[in-house]
Amino acid sequence: MRFFSSFSKSVALLVSVVMLVISSLVFSSPAEAANYEVTMGAGGLKFSPKKVTVKPGDTVTFKNGILAPHNVIFDTRKSPDKKLAKKLSHKKLVMKKGETFDINIPANASSGDYEFFCLPHRGARMVGHLIVE
Ligand SMILES: [Cu+2]
Numbered sequence: 035m036r037f038f039s040s041f042s043k044s045v046a047l048l049v050s051v052v053m054l055v056i057s058s059l060v061f062s063s064p065a066e067a068a069n070y071e072v073t074m075g076a077g078g079l080k081f082s083p084k085k086v087t088v089k090p091g092d093t094v095t096f097k098n099g100i101l102a103p104h105n106v107i108f109d110t111r112k113s114p115d116k117k118l119a120k121k122l123s124h125k126k127l128v129m130k131k132g133e134t135f136d137i138n139i140p141a142n143a144s145s146g147d148y149e150f151f152c153l154p155h156r157g158a159r160m161v162g163h164l165i166v167e
Pocket residue numbers: 074075079103104105152153154155160
């Protein structure tokens with residue numbers, strides 16, 4: 035009885051290991067989506083980093099530093115895809131320190147250099163670049 039119980043335990047363990055290996059093979063894709071973080075107003079009225087290079091499917095998290103409020107408006111005249119520039123824009127101002135919002139790069143995003151700015155600080159040249167590869 036003791037033999038049987040330890041045998042069934044090892045079988046159960048083996049089955050769970052095999053299941054784990056199979057599921058990791060099924061659910062891992064070669065191109066993992068990446069997440070980038072940009073701070074708004076860290077050490078002055080600027081985005082840091084000023085330039086983010088992404089691939090379709092990636093996410094950029096914008097985080098409030100200091101000197102809020104901030105937002106992110108993509109310049110339709112300085113973007114390869116005007117429609118996407120409009121869609122990616124986050125007009126709503128974030129007020130609190132540490133507050134974040136995400137911008138998701140759609141799978142069908144056209145590649146190129148998308149310029150964005152913070153509306154309240156546009157005059158101070160609070161400008162950044164999103165490079166879609
Ligand atoms: Cu700002």
